[in-house]
Amino acid sequence: MKEQISQDLAVMGAKVAPPAVVAAATEVGAISPQSILVWLSVLYTASLLFTTVVKNWGEWLGWWKSRWADVRRLYGRVRGNG
Structure with missing residues (x-):
């Protein structure tokens, strides 16, 4: 059961990471829309x-x-x- 939860968290992190990085970089001003x-x-x-x-x-x-x-x-x- 523990491996399934960690696997689901890893998949969720992989899906959320790119938009989160772009949003953070946009806020900082490193990337313009x-x-x-x-x-x-x-x-x-x-x-x-x-x-x-x-x-x-x-x-x-x-x-x-x-x-x-x-x-x-x-x-x-x-x-x-x-």
């Missing part, structure tokens, strides 16, 4: 990009393979005509 919004926007955009790339990984690989084939053809033409 605008910078928090900027960083949250950056993280949100990066996560959207990451999920899009992962979801469409096969299509991305096919696109890059076709671009690489185009570069090889162009290089062959330049090298053959030079």
Whole structure:
């Protein structure tokens, strides 16, 4: 029983710690609310990009393979005509 309680307290502490640290830093003046919004926007955009790339990984690989084939053809033409 004691381990379950300590485990629950550890989980609760892990969930509460980040907002508490941000709130304390905001009160002290180390972090402004605008910078928090900027960083949250950056993280949100990066996560959207990451999920899009992962979801469409096969299509991305096919696109890059076709671009690489185009570069090889162009290089062959330049090298053959030079």
